[in-house]
Each structure stands twice: as structure tokens, then as C-alpha cells.
Amino acid sequence: MKKFLVRLNYKKWFNVLRDGIARNNPIVVTVLGICSSLAVANMVENAIAMGIGVTLVTMLSSAFIALIRNLIPSQVRMVTYMVVISTFTIVFEMFLKALTPEIAERLGAYVGLIITNCIVMGRAEAFAVKNPVRYSTIDAFASGMGYTFVLIVMSVIRELLSNGSILNIQLLGADWINWTIFAIAPGGFFVISLFIWGLRVWLKYYEE
Amino acid sequence: MNKVYQKMIVFVLIMGTTAGGLLVGADLLTKNQIQQNQVTLRQRTILQSHDYDLSSVSDLASYYDEKIEVNQSFAEYKDEAILIYRDRESQDVTIAFDKRFGAGVWGPIVGYLTLESDLVTIKSVAIISQKETPGLGAKVTTAVFLNSLVGKVMEPRLVIDKVQPDNIDDLNYVTSIVGATRTSVAFQNLLNSTYAFHLPLLEVL
Amino acid sequence: MVSITVLIEIFIASLLPFNIALASILGMCPLIAISTNVTNAKGMGLAVVLVTTLTAAINWPIYEFLKWSGTDTLDLLVFMITIAASVQFLELAMQKFLPALYNAFGIYLPLITVNCIVLAVSLFFVNYDYGFLETVVFALGSSLGWAFAIVLLSGIREKLSVIADLPRGLKGKAIAFVLLGILALAFIGFAGIARVDPIQ
Numbered sequence: 001m002k003k004f005l006v007r008l009n010y011k012k013w014f015n016v017l018r019d020g021i022a023r024n025n026p027i028v029v030t031v032l033g034i035c036s037s038l039a040v041a042n043m044v045e046n047a048i049a050m051g052i053g054v055t056l057v058t059m060l061s062s063a064f065i066a067l068i069r070n071l072i073p074s075q076v077r078m079v080t081y082m083v084v085i086s087t088f089t090i091v092f093e094m095f096l097k098a099l100t101p102e103i104a105e106r107l108g109a110y111v112g113l114i115i116t117n118c119i120v121m122g123r124a125e126a127f128a129v130k131n132p133v134r135y136s137t138i139d140a141f142a143s144g145m146g147y148t149f150v151l152i153v154m155s156v157i158r159e160l161l162s163n164g165s166i167l168n169i170q171l172l173g174a175d176w177i178n179w180t181i182f183a184i185a186p187g188g189f190f191v192i193s194l195f196i197w198g199l200r201v202w203l204k205y206y207e208e
Numbered sequence: 209m210n211k212v213y214q215k216m217i218v219f220v221l222i223m224g225t226t227a228g229g230l231l232v233g234a235d236l237l238t239k240n241q242i243q244q245n246q247v248t249l250r251q252r253t254i255l256q257s258h259d260y261d262l263s264s265v266s267d268l269a270s271y272y273d274e275k276i277e278v279n280q281s282f283a284e285y286k287d288e289a290i291l292i293y294r295d296r297e298s299q300d301v302t303i304a305f306d307k308r309f310g311a312g313v314w315g316p317i318v319g320y321l322t323l324e325s326d327l328v329t330i331k332s333v334a335i336i337s338q339k340e341t342p343g344l345g346a347k348v349t350t351a352v353f354l355n356s357l358v359g360k361v362m363e364p365r366l367v368i369d370k371v372q373p374d375n376i377d378d379l380n381y382v383t384s385i386v387g388a389t390r391t392s393v394a395f396q397n398l399l400n401s402t403y404a405f406h407l408p409l410l411e412v413l
Numbered sequence: 414m415v416s417i418t419v420l421i422e423i424f425i426a427s428l429l430p431f432n433i434a435l436a437s438i439l440g441m442c443p444l445i446a447i448s449t450n451v452t453n454a455k456g457m458g459l460a461v462v463l464v465t466t467l468t469a470a471i472n473w474p475i476y477e478f479l480k481w482s483g484t485d486t487l488d489l490l491v492f493m494i495t496i497a498a499s500v501q502f503l504e505l506a507m508q509k510f511l512p513a514l515y516n517a518f519g520i521y522l523p524l525i526t527v528n529c530i531v532l533a534v535s536l537f538f539v540n541y542d543y544g545f546l547e548t549v550v551f552a553l554g555s556s557l558g559w560a561f562a563i564v565l566l567s568g569i570r571e572k573l574s575v576i577a578d579l580p581r582g583l584k585g586k587a588i589a590f591v592l593l594g595i596l597a598l599a600f601i602g603f604a605g606i607a608r609v610d611p612i613q
Contacts, residue, residue: 034441035529043343050342073216078526079497080223086490087227091234098238101245109314109339109346112536115489116529118442159343162387183344183387185438186601189594193587201582224494231487311540311610389604390431397610 013138020142021149022203033119037151038188040113044167047148047155053110055144057092058120061085062128062140069129081124086115119143154191158182249336250320254302257322257332258295276302281409292409299325301413303406310398313390315339317348317398327410328363333399345391356382362403368396420550423543426607427554433530434562435593435600440530444563445589447521454567458560460521462553464503465531468496469552472535473545492535500526530559541610551609566592 008014033054040050061084065072072080093111096104114120123143128136156166162183164172181187200206251272255262258275265271275296282290286308293302301323307316319335333354340346347353360366361379370389372381384392433439440461447457472492479488504522507515525531534555538548569592573579579588 032442034445035439038438038441039341040343042341046342071219073212073219075212075216075501076220078523079220079494079501082493082497083223083227083490086493087230090231090489094234094238094242098241098245101242101249105337108337109342112314112339112489115493116527116532118527121527178386180387185436186594186597188438189590189597193583193590193594196587196590197580197582200587206581206584227490228487231490232484307540307542311542315540390436394610 016138017142021146025146032122036113041151041154042183043159044155047151051148058140058144062136065124065128066133066136253334305402309402312394330360333357340391345388347385365400368392422607424550424554426609428558430603431609432558433555434559435597439533448567451567454563457521462556464525465556466552468499473548
């Protein structure tokens with residue numbers, strides 16, 4: 001077993017996966033994808049929905065961009081990423097609206113947020129355009145998971161304090177007075193800064 | 209230099225047309241189903257606003273025609289007709305609010321405002337679509353908030369605010385959603401302007 | 414024709430109570446990244462104001478055309494293409510005709526393509542159904558509001574890095590978020606002074 005774990009360290013896909021979640025965690029380390037995470041990570045169910053959405057879109061677009069990476073002229077990289085990402089997301093939303101309108105309605109607000117999410121573009125620019133499809137997909141998955149992890153932890157704290165619940169299941173008693181400030185924007189800022197602090201101390205990654 | 213630009217332009221054109229083509233294609237494929245879903249959803253929402261139990265209804269469309277009378281006041285206002293839905297038995301009326309009368313914070317809020325036959329008391333408010341902040345503004349769709357509107361009076365105007373102002377009657381006041389002030393204000397303005405627009409049309413009905 | 418009071422109200426509303434950085438929480442990525450010193454912040458802010466107002470002015474007639482031809486679904490895609498193209502074009506034009514200005518803040522231009530607020534302003538004018546003048550005024554107010562926020566934040570961060578003894582983990586981005594939170598709280602105080610959708 002130990003030999004297996006040690007050998008794992010040398011596998012590229014494992015490194016890509018681990019880096020995406022920890023060492024290169026999009027929110028904590030590179031501080032990308034903040035806009036949406038602040039707005040959306042107020043309740044756990046939103047965090048999960050957004051996390052899954054971002055992971056899926058990043059995987060699809062990274063895979064596709066890795067596929068056509070040798071064809072993209074360097075001056076139009078940014079435009080290409082945006083077109084690919086937005087086309088995927090909008091087509092996906094259209095099919096959702098046609099086949100499962102209730103889910104599409106719930107997720108409607110996220111579509112715009114996913115398209116402009118820096119993480120999707122960031123992974124495309126930093127990784128997908130220089131690496132083969134399989135590693136790009138793993139990297140996208142790892143970034144998405146790193147993002148989802150941060151989102152879920154933040155939303156657990158915020159939902160618990162501002163609503164007394166997790167996933168809409170009341171956990172704190174009825175006489176808990178909601179600390180609504182954690183549901184709105186400033187609370188999001190405070191929680192994310194504490195989280196970044198904590199994770200950086202743990203990873204010993206400091207910014208001077 | 210020229211060759212590089214040529215390649216760039218060709219690439220952009222191909223990409224643009226492919227993406228545009230994909231989007232338009234997906235739009236064409238899904239448009240009918242989306243519209244059908246919309247019609248079904250609207251009919252169901254209107255029937256439920258008038259307290260009809262739909263669990264045993266098999267043919268929604270004919271049940272809808274049987275119970276609801278649809279009056280068209282304008283053929284077109286900002287590209288869409290103005291329709292007023294009236295329950296044949298109770299004479300309660302339903303009017304639609306959408307982006308023609310105001311918007312939410314991040315996108316249009318579409319739904320139905322149902323009034324009792326006295327044309328001022330709210331019987332129910334239903335929201336079909338919105339794009340507000342999930343977990344905050346989106347609480348505008350929760351039963352808790354929408355139920356707080358039932359029984360309130362639209363005349364002279366509905367006030368949704370954090371604290372009830374002194375000069376506003378209890379029947380005109382609804383507490384705004386905690387943490388979602390902007391959405392609450394936008395929704396209040398939307399309801400008021402929709403009502404103000406439809407009132408003369410309702411009175412001649 | 415839109416009255417001047419409506420335009421002024423939209424401008425003030427987008428600058429203060431509906432400040433796009435501190436109230437709508439958009440444009441965070443570059444806000445956090447570039448607010449390390451005031452000079453950079455001023456350069457970035459200026460560039461953002463220029464690009465946002467320009468692209469809003471370009472996107473409005475384009476959206477009118479899209480509405481007229483019935484292809485609304487393409488709006489997100491088309492907006493982003495115009496934004497990317499305008500930024501690219503602006504960069505080239507500045508490099509050629511205004512080299513001094515380009516040296517001052519030209520390096521920020523590519524970063525603006527991914528600044529959420531440029532797209533957000535276009536999406537907002539669609540949502541609020543603004544006319545052309547209202548769009549321009551709204552874009553100007555919003556981008557100035559963002560520039561205001563980044564300059565404020567960078568001033569505080571600069572000062573803080575000199576006079577405060579922060580824990581290692583808090584230095585940099587983490588403390589920037591705390592400061593932003595406090596600024597956002599402060600801006601809540603502006604609520605209600607003006608509306609982004611004034612009654613006309």
C-alpha cells in the first residue's frame with residue numbers, strides 16, 4: 001500500500017489533481033473566481049449548484065480548447081476562450097430549459113456568473129492551451145473541485161450564522177437570532193478573508 | 209505580417225459563424241418545447257392563483273379554458289399583448305408583471321398578480337421567473353414572502369420596506385426580505401407600476 | 414427625450430448606493446489584484462472607465478439591432494466579442510497614436526477584458542431597458558464608482574502595509590478582503606439616496 005502511495009506521487013495526473021485542489025487552489029492561492037463565490041456562497045445548496053456548474057463548464061471548455069490549441073492564433077486567444085465558454089454554457093442552458101424547466105429556472109441566475117468566472121478563462125489560458133486533452137480535463141476538474149471545496153466551507157459558515165441551517169435543515173434552535181450580515185456582501189468578504197488566512201497558514205503559502 | 213492577420217481573421221470568422229450557428233441551431237431545436245413549457249407553466253400558475261386544485265386534472269388546457277376568461281386589452285404594448293385573466297365564477301382578476309413594467313436587480317421578474325373582484329385586495333402573487341441573487345433576492349419566490357402579500361391592498365400603493373413608515377396603513381405594508389433590500393424595492397416598484405398601468409383597463413372590464 | 418434630472422439620478426445612483434464594486438460585488442478579481450499601490454490603481458481605474466463607457470456606447474446600438482432582428486439569445490456572445498475587440502483595438506490605437514498614455518496605463522488593457530463589470534454594465538442596460546444617454550451615463554457612473562473603490566482600497570492597503578504589523582497569513586489578499594468588507598458596509602449607508610431606475 002505504501003509503495004502504491006509513493007508511486008502515485010510521481011504520476012502526472014495525480015500531481016495535476018492535487019495541485020489544482022491545494023497548491024494552486026483557484027480562490028485561496030491565485031484568488032480567481034471571487035466575484036461569483038462571494039455572491040453565491042451564502043447557502044450550501046447554492047454553493048453545490050454553482051460548484052458543479054463551474055466544474056462541468058471548466059472541464060468541457062478546457063477539454064475543447066486543449067483539442068484545438070494548435071489552431072488558435074495567439075492574438076485572438078481571449079476571444080476564443082470567451083466564445084467557446086459562452087457557447088457551451090448558453091447551449092447547455094437552452095437544453096435545460098427545454099427538458100427540465102424547473103431546474104433551469106433554479107439555475108438561471110448562475111449562467112451569467114459562470115460565463116464570466118475568471119477560473120474558467122484562467123485554466124484555459126494557463127493550462128489548457130499548452131497541455132493535451134487528458135491533463136487539461138484533470139486540471140479543470142481539480143480547479144473546479146478546489147473552488148467547490150472553498151465555496152462549500154464558506155457557505156456552511158454563512159448559512160449557519162445567517163439562517164441557523166445547513167441545506168435548509170434547521171440546526172440551531174428557534175431562538176437563534178440570524179446574523180444576517182453574513183448573508184450579504186460584507187459578511188462574504190469577512191468569511192473569505194478568514195478562510196484565506198487559515199488555508200495559507202496551513203499550506204505555508206504566504207504573500208509578502 | 210499579412211499572413212498572420214489573414215489566419216487570424218479566417219479563424220475568427222470560422223469561430224464566430226460556428227458559435228453563432230450552434231446557438232441559433234440550439235435555439236431552433238428547443239424553442240418550441242420551451243414555449244410549450246411556458247404555456248403550460250403559465251396556465252398552471254394562473255389556475256393555482258385562483259385556488260384551483262390541479263391534482264386530478266388531466267387536460268390542463270381545456271380545464272383552463274373552462275375556468276378562466278382571457279380578455280385582451282391591447283394587442284401590443286412593448287411587443288406583447290396586454291391580457292387580463294378573469295375567473296369565470298368569482299370574477300377575481302389576474303394581471304401579469306414582466307420586464308415591460310420594471311425589472312429586478314439582475315434581470316426581469318415575471319409572474320402574476322391576482323386581485324379579488326374588488327380590484328384592490330391581493331389574492332395571491334406568483335413568480336414564474338427571476339434572476340435575483342440566489343439565497344437572498346431569490347427569497348422573493350419563497351412561500352413565506354409571497355404569502356405575506358396576501359390580503360394586502362394595492363390602493364394607493366404597496367409599500368415593501370424594512371420598517372413600516374408612519375403614514376402607511378397596515379394593509380398597504382409588507383416587510384421586505386432581510387438582506388435583500390434592493391430586490392424588495394425593485395419588486396415593490398414592479399408591482400405598483402404594473403397595477404397602475406392595468407387599473408384603468410380593469411375598471412372598464 | 415430623457416430629462417437631465419433622470420440622467421443625474423442614474424449617475425449618482427450608479428456611483429454611490431449601487432456602486433458596482435461595493436454594492437453589486439462585481440469586478441473583484443482585478444480590484445484585489447491591482448490595489449497594491451495607488452499609482453497602479455489610478456491607472457487601472459482610468460483604463461476601466463474608458464473601456465466600460467466606450468463598450469457600453471457601442472453595445473447599445475448593437476443590442477437594438479439584435480432586438481430588431483430577433484436574435485436576442487446571441488446578446489451575451491455578441492457583447493463579449495465587442496468588448497474583446499474594442500479592448501484589442503483600443504490597445505493598438507493607443508500604442509500607435511498616444512504612446513505616452515499607453516506607457517502610463519496601457520498594460521492594464523488586456524486585463525480589462527476579463528473585468529466582470531464591463532460585461533455587467535451591458536447586461537444591466539438590457540435589464541433596466543435604458544436608452545442611449547442613460548446607458549452612457551450609467552456606464553460612466555458605474556466605472557467611476559469602481560475606480561473610486563479601487564483607489565480607496567489601494568490607499569488604505571498602501572498605508573496599512575507601512576504602519577501595521579499584520580500576521581503573515583493575513584498579508585496581501587486576505588487583509589484586502591477585510592478592508593473591502595468594511596468599505597462595503599460603509600457604502601450601505603448611501604442606500605436610498607438615488608434610484609438606478611428613476612420614475613420618469
